[in-house]
Amino acid sequence: MEEAPTREPKRLRQDAAVTSAAAAAEEPQYVYLPIADAMKVPGVRVCLFAVVSEIGITDRSRGTDFTLRLRIVDQSCMDGISVTVFADKTTLLPCVKSSGDVISLHNVMITMHGEFFVSFNKEVSSFALFESKVAECSPYQTSVKYHGSKHDKELLTQMRTWLAYNPLGLKDFELQLRSLKSDSTFDLVCKVVHVHEDNDKLIFYVWDGTDTPAVEFQATLDPKAVESPPLFEGPPLPREVLCTMPIIGTVLRIFSDMPIKEVSHMQNRVYWARFCNITCKEEFGIWKGILLASSKVRLLSHEDGSVVDRRKMYAIRKANQVLCQPMASFPSNVTVLSDVEYEEEWHSTLMQSLTHKEVTHKLKTLARVVGAYPCQASGLRLLSTGNIHLRLTLEDPTARIHAYVHKNYLVQFFGGFLTEEAITKKMNKLLGIPEPEDSEEGAPLTRNPPWIWCCLTSFYMDKNNPWDSRKYRIFATEMRD
Known part of the structure; x- marks a missing residue:
């Protein structure tokens, strides 16, 4: 008697189809909103895919958490929106390598407190960070609860393409110390090597490895000014501080009458920073920087693109005896x-x-x-x-x-x-x-x-x-x- 044909292959196909459907159902599905659209639905949890334009400082909240404030932009909102991230430890906060990097935010909420900002709840929200200038699609940092989706690669490519044709605009106003111009406003990326604080007045001692321009002097000044020109601008530095100064390149003094919240971080360790919308002038042949009412100070990572460029240029200069000359x-x-x-x-x-x-x-x-x-x-x-x-x-x-x-x-x-x-x-x-x-x-x-x-x-x-x-x-x- 001939055996009945087995029905096993059909059952296997059915089981595989069920498994595939279940897997697809379990795969997280995220709908990313443009920032402008997300701002229309405050109080609703949303997902965002954006570019980090500003990196704030790590600080303590009023409770036991640590906080970090970022500013993000996308095609729909070039002015951007602030993001406040809370975490139990500083190591759990986003560590953005460079402004211009891409961030993916899941289950965050748009709230209003004077202005719109993104609230990151450490219990339900998550993030991932991607470099902006490489082809690598894997994030270089993710929070514990973050799960990517199959659309992330496509979105990342789109964001990088947009950023290539629409840079953040920081370079347009960015100068090095060797390119200073009197009475102009500009951004300066530099290392803060010392901060002097006296009666709510601040002096930042900053350096980028280059030399300030040699200035011309008015020959019609009082001869006494020629006989005794000042040796420096501001108070003299103690020898223990002087010995921490770089021996090649100008250390510029930037003066401020305004409180700067980043000062405490700069006093505890050496930081790279972007001084935004500052001006400068020269007095007695000495350059001095001045913070304006509209100026801002942004701390930078050692891996920020502008910082990396300056460190490379200085390494080349330091290795060449001729380039060490003024x-x-x-x-x-x-x-x-x-x-x-x-x-x-x-x-x-x-x-x-x-x-x-x-x-x-x-x-x-x-x-x-x-x-x-x-x-x-x-x-x-x-x-x-x-x-x-x-x-x-x-x-x-x-x-x-x-x-x-x-x-x-x-x-x-x-x-x-x-x-x-x-x-x-x-x-x-x-x-x-x-x-x-x-x-x-x-x-x-x-x-x-x-x-x-x-x-x-x-x-x-x-x-x-x-x-x-x-x-x-x-x-x-x-x-x-």
Whole structure:
């Protein structure tokens, strides 16, 4: 008798279909709303796929939680909306590598408190973070409850494409210290290396590895301003703080009369930050930054794209001896006024010497003479007799110092027999004062001191207080016509 055909394959197909349908039913289905649409339904839990435009600071809530505030944007809302995330530990908060990264938010709620913002409930909400400039579709951080969906890859690609053609606009106003311009407003990405706080006034000491531009001086100023230009803007730094300063690149002081909530974080550790909508000016040849009423300070991750770019550029500069020289003097506008005999040391910056571990230090440096005492006719007459010392104020991108030419060394320094006329001519050359025939008629008289090589050595006047009595003198340097 012939056996009946088995019905097993059909049952297997049916079971597989049921399993597949069940799996599809279990797969999370998320409907992502544009930010503009989500703002129309406050109080309803929604899902968002957006770009992080601002990264706030980690702080404690009024309870036991930690909080982080972000600002996100998308095609529908370029002004963006604030997101406040709560978590039991700081490690559970989003750690955004760079502004411009993409964030996926599930089960968050739009609420109103003065303005619309996104409320993240740690019990039901979840997030995932994606890099903006790579092809990788896997998130680099997710919260515990986050579950992706099959549409995430498509949405991520769309968001990255939109961002490529519609950047956040931060670069348009972004300058480096080497590109500062007086009385303009701009953004500055920099490392905050120190914060000084006094009577609700703040001074941020910031650095990005580049040099501020060398400025021209008004030649018509009171001669006393030429004789004693200030060495720095703001209060002097204690030596223990000074020794933490970078030895290559300018440290700019940014002044603020407003309270800045990020200050406590900057005082506890070194931070990179974006100073938004600030301005700057120069006084006595010293650049100073100023925070305006509309200015903001945003803390940045070490992995932020702008931060990574600056760190790479500085690494290249630091590795090259020539690039360590002042940017304004490289490569062709160094005026060789000095015949430097001391060749045992290669180029050192003034900050490198100020922070040297020993009080006495010999160096060869490239600097400008921005002040001289004496510089008036009566004092120059005394110089010609060799009866007094000459004090020069030297400047490079890192610092200013006073350096003395001993009276017994004046003849050698000026390159020969001293007359009042010869000294006047050479002093004008050092200070960058143009000859009358070189000045354009009707143009404001300015002076632009040339860069010169010179040798310096530090010494102290009081062996019981060597650091506070430390001074510099010039040696092995001779001016040539």
